[in-house]
Amino acid sequence: MGIKAGVVGVGPVGQNIYRCIHELGLQCDEIRMFATSAREMDVDGEMLSVLGLGTEYSDEGLKLFEGLDVVFFAGREGEKGAAKTWAMKAIDTYGCFCIDNGSDFRLDQGIPLIVPEVNMDVATSDTRFIASPNCSTIQLCVALSPLYAKAKIKRVIVSSYQAVSGYGRDAQADMVQQLKALDPEDLSKPLGHDPGIFRKQIVLDCVPHIDSFMDNGYTKEELKMRYETRKIFGDDTMDVVATTVRVPVDIGHAESLNVEFDGPMNAETARELWRESSEELGIVVIDDLAKDTPGWPTPGSPKDATWAGHKYADERSYPTQADVLKGEYKNLVLVGRARDDYSRENTLNFWCVSDNLRKGAATNVVQIAMGLVKRGIIG
Ligand SMILES: NC(=O)c1ccc[n+]([C@@H]2O[C@H](COP(=O)([O-])OP(=O)(O)OC[C@H]3O[C@@H](n4cnc5c(N)ncnc54)[C@H](OP(=O)(O)O)[C@@H]3O)[C@@H](O)[C@H]2O)c1
Numbered sequence: 001m002g003i004k005a006g007v008v009g010v011g012p013v014g015q016n017i018y019r020c021i022h023e024l025g026l027q028c029d030e031i032r033m034f035a036t037s038a039r040e041m042d043v044d045g046e047m048l049s050v051l052g053l054g055t056e057y058s059d060e061g062l063k064l065f066e067g068l069d070v071v072f073f074a075g076r077e078g079e080k081g082a083a084k085t086w087a088m089k090a091i092d093t094y095g096c097f098c099i100d101n102g103s104d105f106r107l108d109q110g111i112p113l114i115v116p117e118v119n120m121d122v123a124t125s126d127t128r129f130i131a132s133p134n135c136s137t138i139q140l141c142v143a144l145s146p147l148y149a150k151a152k153i154k155r156v157i158v159s160s161y162q163a164v165s166g167y168g169r170d171a172q173a174d175m176v177q178q179l180k181a182l183d184p185e186d187l188s189k190p191l192g193h194d195p196g197i198f199r200k201q202i203v204l205d206c207v208p209h210i211d212s213f214m215d216n217g218y219t220k221e222e223l224k225m226r227y228e229t230r231k232i233f234g235d236d237t238m239d240v241v242a243t244t245v246r247v248p249v250d251i252g253h254a255e256s257l258n259v260e261f262d263g264p265m266n267a268e269t270a271r272e273l274w275r276e277s278s279e280e281l282g283i284v285v286i287d288d289l290a291k292d293t294p295g296w297p298t299p300g301s302p303k304d305a306t307w308a309g310h311k312y313a314d315e316r317s318y319p320t321q322a323d324v325l326k327g328e329y330k331n332l333v334l335v336g337r338a339r340d341d342y343s344r345e346n347t348l349n350f351w352c353v354s355d356n357l358r359k360g361a362a363t364n365v366v367q368i369a370m371g372l373v374k375r376g377i378i379g
Helices: 013-023 059-063 082-094 115-124 135-150 168-182 220-233 267-276 321-325 356-374
Strands: 003-008 029-035 037-043 046-052 070-073 097-100 130-132 153-162 239-246 253-261 283-285 333-340 347-354
Touching: 003 356, 013 037, 013 356, 046 097, 059 082, 059 130, 070 082, 070 321, 082 130, 097 220, 097 239, 097 356, 115 135, 115 220, 115 356, 130 220, 135 153, 135 220, 135 267, 135 283, 135 333, 135 347, 135 356, 153 220, 153 321, 168 283, 220 239, 267 333, 267 347, 347 356
Parallel strands: 003 029, 003 070, 029 046, 070 097, 097 130, 153 239, 283 333
Antiparallel strands: 037 046, 153 253, 253 347, 333 347
16 A cells, blocks of 8 residues: 655656656555645646645645645745745644755754665654755765765865756746847847846856855855755764856756865775665766767877876766756766866865756655655655
8 A cells, every 4th residue: 555645846846756756666545736826737748636725824725735644845945935834734733744855944953854875764753854955965965975984074175067947947947038039140148037036147157156145155055065965974074165056957967076085085996886886876977988979089189199298098988967867867866077186185076967856856855755664654
């Protein structure tokens, strides 16, 4: 027998939760979809009935949660957001188990913040609410986890290249409008963006501003990566310094990382550790000699010459954001470009890519629910 699941929010994350429940095999007898207003909605050719909760708390709205074992929250964040309005009331009234994609409760003491591959064990039989981390934090933690198990991490410097869908469906629609307004004869012409979404036009540009600016000059997104990563690894000594950048990509976040370890670590060991744990952690290493690439070796690289004392080498493969749209990679974390940092001992540079709507959100929460079922905490 399956469980009864609710999904609050039918934006890109809510829709992907619906897909992941089926694709990953969370056994459900019922999937109840909610948004602010009722509607019929087409998801991959299937017409779903969406129940309307309204934009504020009501007793009638709360009754719609009756009988649900687990509720996935994929609504807007904040005081009047979905999780703040409904989650604790659904727990207290109907004993629902709540798993939240938003940031409202992630750093609260006593609220587990879970990436199942890293810290599923922090959920106990007393837990009723679990927070799922920020999309950029999740892929970072998955990629770091087998390396951390080998050598403690002292410091992470990360720059992100984040897709517009990380903001939600409104940002995707705004980017499409900007693309339609492109004039191939004059690429400098303003495209008419919505400054309520991103402050600057996103097409043909990159914007180093995600979420609010904070009093230390960092953005909230950058600080989320710091505090959430520390909480997930249970290690407040690990320093995480982030620069988060919005790029004109629809789906898929990329990160460039520089990681300093407390013990021996190099690029070759990292690739081995990722490959060994690939099945268990959902990591794919794309960092080999790129023999199948058209144009290999890199056109214009003279094989026997040297430059600045370095020999030219054969081209290597690497993952990009477009790769995560391929079916086989959408729930995984792709890593590549692993290099020893020649300026610092036991320090590594690498590149990591994942689907922000999948492993960065929907896949993670469905995996959490599957972990709870396995542990007998729900179902
Ligand atoms: N996008 C990502 O990559 C990503 C990654 C990790 C976490 N998250 C988090 O996941 C959540 C959803 O993201 P999204 O990109 O799918 O957002 P979105 O495109 O803005 O969609 C939000 C959905 O939630 C519904 N909603 C908003 N407030 C509600 C409320 N008070 N009660 C019931 N339903 C409500 C909206 O209903 P209507 O359709 O009726 O307006 C809409 O269907 C956000 O908290 C976001 O921070 C997103």
